[in-house]
Amino acid sequence: MDLVGVKEAGEILGWDRRKISVYYSRGKLPAPVAHLAAGPIWHRQDIEAFARRGRGAAVATQQSKNKAPEAPMASGVYSGEKAPGSRREAVRPIPPGIDRLWTGAFWHHLLYANISPSGMDDFGGAFERALRRIFNNNYPDFAVAARIDGLDNLKTPARRTMVAKLLRLLHRHLGRQERKLLTFAHEGFLYFCGFCGSDGQVPDLAERLRFIATRLREEEGVLVTFGLCRRTAVAPEAKPELGFGNCARYAVVALRLQLNREKGQVHIYNESARDDSGVIPAKLVDWLRQVVQNGRLDRVPGISAELSDYLFGPIYIPLLKLRVLLQSLLVSMALAAQTAGVEELVLHSLNRKYLTLLMSSYDYTQLRQALLEAVTAFTGEVVKVRLQLREHPAVQAAEDYIHQHIDEPLSLKVIAGAVGLSSSYLSRLFRTYRGTTITNYINHERVEAAKNLLNDPDLSVAEVAFATGFGSLQHFNRMFRATLGCTPTQYRNQKYVQNG
Structure with a gap:
């Protein structure tokens, strides 16, 4: 064909x-x-x-x-209108221009309804018309979001050939009722929805999508990643319109989760729907500021991973809002770097570079990479300033002592005696060069050490607490929650889930 x-x-x-x-x-x-x-x-x-x-x-x-x-x-699109002078309904195709308008408005309404100017605005009634005429007043059973990796890098003939093969495979292996309102969106994204019948064979649909992805990967060398969500998986008791709205959004979440794990595969979303507050947790933002302001390049992978887990994890955040949140992180990093003494001209250049990158990227993998690069760049500029100012040897000696005795009781007096300074003078030096107190620094380092030990299933939470210098389990739980916003047990369970 x-x-x-x-x-x-x-x-x-x-x-x-x-x-x-x-x-x-x-x-x-x-x-x-x-x-x-x-x-x-x-x-x-x-x-x-x-x-x-x-x-x-x-x-x-x-x-x-x-x-x-x-x-x-x-895709079996019908208007459902009665022909003039006719006693029966005439089955006529929707004009191509209207079909295209409805398709785009339909998905835009579903994926961006919660941030549109009028909330659940129907964009001229396109959503309701599509439901009435195309779906016969029913809400589809599932939604699929797909990403064609590298499509934007292909020249027009190669892109057309590859897209044509994908369409042939979809038409061959999916029934008409399973590929309603199929449309290509910005930079290689594909959306469609449909009905899976009374038996609800979503696993069977997933297997056919896996076959299509495997076929394209083996024959064309193209990675197509699918995210699939069934309406009843996210809102089984909710109204159909709410259920399908969540279904479409969490198909995007499933796609993001699979892109984070392995491209060219299919992910079925089967978790409970989670509400998005639209605000990055303050603990993460404070941690990011500390990493940048203190020039801690060794902490960059950790904070970047935590931010990525929140922004690209099992919470639906529309792409437009995702960009806004990433922009707010750029502002926070710039302010932290400015406090550390980085010149405004350098910060302006970095902000402009990464803002342009964030606003022009539709690929979630590229957005994650851009976040990591931005944190590294801002932190690196602080490191350059610190090297120019020459690090105070007493501060470095105090840090080394803390790292070597992290499992022992530590106090300002003990550390000051170890480096040969008075407590008050060392406290002033530490605040000047690190932007925080020694006590906060010790607690932060102990929590970081505890995070690594919690990955060992053979160690209990109490053993981790005492191995990192906390005097009691209660103190450990309190400091861990204050730093990361969750208890050690919750953190360990989250890591188990993420690692499968």
Whole structure:
């Protein structure tokens, strides 16, 4: 089954691009199977059959008689309107332009409804019309979000060939009811939804998607990652409209989770829906500021991983809001670096660089990488300033002593005696060069050491507490929660879940 674009269709019909555009906008061409940035895509046999019928004469005759054209319709889209003067419903294809508008508005409404200017605005009623005419007043059973890795790096002919093969596989292995409102979005994203029947064979659908992903990976070297969510998995008792709205959003979450693990696979979302407060936890932001302000490059991977787990984890955050949150982190890092003495011109350059990168990227993997690079860059600038100012040897000696005796009782007096300074003078030096007190620094380092030990399932929480210098389990729990916002047991369970 060959697919053709505007250029190939023009060669078959003997038309130029302008004439094809005019006929296409008037709905006089066969319904395309997809709409890409470069234009519509048709089945070759549909265009050839259209040419044999006299380039539109048959279509015009049928439309004058209020009958459906013989050309097949994309994804079984019907208008459901009654023809004038007819006693029965005429099954007519939705004009391509309207179909495209409805498709885009439908997914935009679902994925960005909670941040649209009017809340659940229906964007001119496109959402309700799609439900009424395309879904027969029913809400789809599932939604699928997919990412085609590297699509934006391909040239137009190669991109068209690869997309055509993906569409052929989807049409071959998915029924019409399983691929409703299939549309390509920005930079290689694909969305569609559908019905899985009374038996609800979502696992079977997942297996077919895995087959498609494997086929494209082995034959084309292209990684297509799918995120699948069924409506009842996120809101089994909720209203259908709320259930499907969450279903569409958590299909995106499933896609993000799978992209974080392994590309080219399928992930079925089966966790309970979680609400997003829209605000990054203050503990994480404070930790980020400390890492940047103190120039702790060794802590950059840890804080970056924690932020990534929140931003790209099992909480749905729309892409637009995700960018806003990442911008707020850039501001926090810039302020922390400015406090540490980094020049404003350098900070302005870094802010501009990473802001441009965040605003132009649609790939979640690229966004995660950009976050890591930004934290590293801001922290690195602080390190440069510290090297220029020359690190005070007493502060470095105090840090070394803390790291070597982290499992022992530590106090300002003991550390000051170890480095040969008075307690008050060492306290002032530490605050000047590290931006925090020695007590806070000790507690933070102990929590960091405890995080590593909690990965060992053979150690109990109490053993971890005493191994990192905490005098009691209660003190350990209190400091751990104050630093990370969760108890040691909760942290350990979260890591077990993330590691499968």
